[in-house]
Amino acid sequence: MATEEALSNGNETDWSDRYYHIDQILDKPGPRTDPSFLAGEEVKRFLRETCKILVIGAGGLGCEILANLALSGFKDIHVIDMDTIDISNLNRQFLFRPKDVGKSKAIVAAEFIMNRVPGVKVTPYFGRIQDKDEEYYMQFNLVICGLDSVEARRWINATLVHMVDPDEPESLKPLIDGGTEGFKGQARVILPTVTSCYECSLDMLNKQTAFPICTIANTPRLPEHCIEWASVLEWPRVFKDKKMDTDDPEHIGWLYKTASSRAKEFKIEGVTWSLTQGVVKNIIPAIASTNAIIAASCCNEAFKIATSSAAYLNNYFMLIGTDGVYSFTFEHQKRDDCPVCGGQAITVNVSKEWTLERLIEMLVEKQDVQIKKPSLATPKRQLYFQAPPQLEELTRPNLEKTLSELVDDGEYITVTASSLPFDLTLQVKYD
């Protein structure tokens, strides 16, 4: 199959005209192409022989991303995913077949791509992104994320921002992030420390519906209230320390049955298996078409950044596909008080009569902070620590105290949480 021309490129799997389509773009600039674009062999060689790209997530977006990158000419692709394949993935994660259920997404996806697209090397890692250190992330030219977890996105974003060394241009790894929900989605380009980062836009996330515990316990009205009662209150009461596994059909079955009997008792209609699963797993609807659009946008940006063949997205593309096709492209602004890339402390205006516990509740609720189980300290004292148990016990009495007993006006509080790879600095101002 290999022609002389292909062999002269040092790449035996490239057949003549393999890149007929893409080379139309790489052989000459367009009217909006930056003058720094070096059309021709050099850019092709970089893309096909040198460039190393990391894909985080081999699910709905990840499968699409891997296929697009492979066809675009990226040949050294790495992919990380900690999940295994479930039957409910098969309506969109098109590299998987029923026989693959239960296997690692990263490994199956990598093998599929290598079989289908000759000459592309895909290196899978079946595990968590947190298992890898900065040295690992430093080897890539670009990172693309197709994740459904806010926590994982915050982690990789903070890690890449932290890696930037102003004296080493190579340490700045462009991060392209995609996300979808039903017919909606977004794709964005993050140049760590240069553009707005993932943390800067945390307040754009939809707030999750949380049902007040008193409604769940005393005045259920919706089927969701009955399901929450079964999972939040009844499960721990009946099974004590046994961990609920929302992927286990028996566990879902028990919750469904328990929620149904409560609903019956209160004459509430609408508890179904599907709703039970949806509520306890916080299922987000997902379809192949939206994933295809968003993944294609992400890969298009990766291609443009890797080749300079066209300007890249500055910096946010948002899509709503429910009523016709509506999209909005805009520059999301950096936040000066972004705890990851901003450097300035977040100011919180509170009453000095507040207890420490109330301040912690506010932090958990706050849209631009979204921190779970935070530990707090001032330079002078430990305010409250979630762990270890001895320290927790020691600092627990502070929860009841008013802020004015613990913190001076204008003083800084450092907030940490095990889920986040960075500290948050708050400046307390009393009303």
Added chain:
Amino acid sequence: MSAVSESQDIEQATAAIQPPDNKTRRYDRQLRLWAASGQNALEASSVLVLSSSATLTAVLKNLVLPGIGHFTILDSAVASPADAGNNFFLAGPSSIGKPRAQEATSLLRELNDSVEGEAILKDVGEYLKTDEGRAFISSFSLVITHNLRKDTLDELSRFLWAGFNNPPLMVVRSAGFLAEFFIQYHEQCVAQPHTDENVPSLRIVRPFPALTKWASELDLDSLDPTEHGHVPFVIILVKAVGEWKDSHDGKLPSTMPERKEFKEHVVAMRKKIDEENFDEAEAQAWRIWSDPPVPNAVQSLLTLTPLTTSMSPNTPNAIFHALLQTLNAFVAAPNGPGCLPLSGALPDMRTDTESYVKLQTAYKERAAFEKARFKELLKEGFPALAPTIDGEEIDTFVKNAHHVRVLRGQRWSEWDADKEALASSLSSSPRETATHLALSALSTILNKTPDGSTVTVEALRTEVQKLVGEGVELPEEIGSAIGELARAPTADLPNTAAFLGGMVAQEAIKVITKQYVPVNGYCVIDMVDMWTGTICG
């Protein structure tokens, strides 16, 4: 409290419960968007694509995965080395020299066992000239083309447009980073647009008897503090509106000061400062001045003349128009509520279980009552058609009566003959119109030389100028668009193909399921600056 016994193991407790079957589990994430009705419509559909380009196999992938019933690829081409390089649904170099449609069909079918797929190795242009070919093409639910030769596309679009019963046609064009698609349809009737998640009218200003009775019998002063804090906001508002009308000659609050005064009246009804049900009543007071008997968008549909006089069950949208006309009769009926039928939905609110369930029952019963009236009117107005209509279709229509949509379209490329409209669009939406015109110019040139060898910036500009008329000055956006097309006139880029694959499949799903609202006009895409826009809508 719980009916589940204390000493149990999970296995025992759940022995009788059957988890959903494999099909439901496989489609779970999409059933949450279009439910079983949408899924059934998909499974009953058949889609014809006229080429197995990278773009069209990407479209098919996104239709096979969610489970359309059947697809056919009509394509006489043999896979080229270039095809093997940019199409994920060819098996790399081993597909080269083999029939492209056949290779793609077998790899697409792997995605979903329940989807039928076939390859027909015929030339579209020639097939379209035969009676057999035309009958075959029009037998599908939907026809999709990508970069089809202009002459053939013109013939195809005219043929499909000529028959009211013919399927919609989706026309996709792309080159390099630029693309557009258009859906040719006479009419799309959307019974479930899913565009507004708010619960429609709660009838607070036109209360039905059960609401009036509840509100008038309610003596707020006699309630204990717990009961008082649990009166549903709907009842609070019905009561407050009644009191307001009594003291204002039967009129509702309308001016800004009156609305403010009304809200103050609601707030004054509470006993304690922290009664959340009264906060809710204040926050929901907008429902009183934003609850027309029929929303404007629906009002214009009530008297919409159908495109055809035929009201046979086989005429597309005949049932929908019968339902719209019945809706008009329902609103006008002297013994009816004088507004759209009640949806029956009730949002969650601060109240106790008993009151909520009682209120919910009242809404459901009233909705059922009005639906029965609606069905009577349907039977009176359409005695022949009514018995053929599926009950579920009526339920869905009535439930969504506040949101239903009707879109009317035009024939593919009709717009390109309207110089005035093009010039006007060029000044109001320059980048979208410029890209559309550049793609039209490219089609004209490729019609003569499909290999792209005669595509130049000058040739494109000449064609664009012909389209809009010699006197029209071309904005700079034209330069950006034609420059990009001259750079890559025949490039079907993997990322552009994948993007279109998602967009076009999404729109196809909307057309097939009659859920969510499809594009009306030309949806134009620029993947250099990464924007989309719709023109001629």
